[in-house]
Amino acid sequence: xxxxxxxxxxxxxxxxxxxxxxxxxxxxxxxxxxxxxxxxxxxxxxxxxxxxxxxxxxxxxxxxxxxxxxxxxxxxxxxxxxxxxxxxxxxxx
Numbered sequence: 094x095x096x097x098x099x100x101x102x103x104x105x106x107x108x109x110x111x112x113x114x115x116x117x118x119x120x121x122x123x124x125x126x127x128x129x130x131x132x133x134x135x136x137x138x139x140x141x142x143x144x145x146x147x148x149x150x151x152x153x154x155x156x157x158x159x160x161x162x163x164x165x166x167x168x169x170x171x172x173x174x175x176x177x178x179x180x181x182x183x184x185x186x
Contacts, residue, residue, distance in 0.1 A: 099161075100168045101147040104140045107175060111137035114178060129181035132174055139171035 114133045124130045146164035150157055 099147050099151055100164060101144060101151065104143040104147060104168055104171070107171060108137055108140040108144060111140060111171075111175060111178075114175075114182065118182075123185060127181055127185045129178045129185065132178040132181060136171045136174035136178055139167045139174060143168040143171060 111133050115130055115137070118124050118127070118130045118133075143164050146160050146167065150161045150164060153160070
């Protein structure tokens with residue numbers, strides 16, 4: 094069975110990075126002074142959707158290119174938002 098290159102592994106790893114940022118902000122009590130946690134939550138939601146959709150594409154018996162395109166779009170949105178969250182953190186410290 095042919096498998097297309099997918100983004101499942103990268104999306105799950107970046108989802109872990111989002112949770113690491115959120116945990117670090119919570120432990121340092123910095124959630125009230127920056128928008129990085131809100132941006133990281135939205136990035137985590139995008140990456141979670143991308144992970145789910147990528148898994149659906151892998152498990153599908155028929156090619157579902159439209160789901161794959163949505164998974165890629167949410168993946169790139171998550172990367173962009175994660176970059177913004179890190180930039181906000183950089184500005185904070």
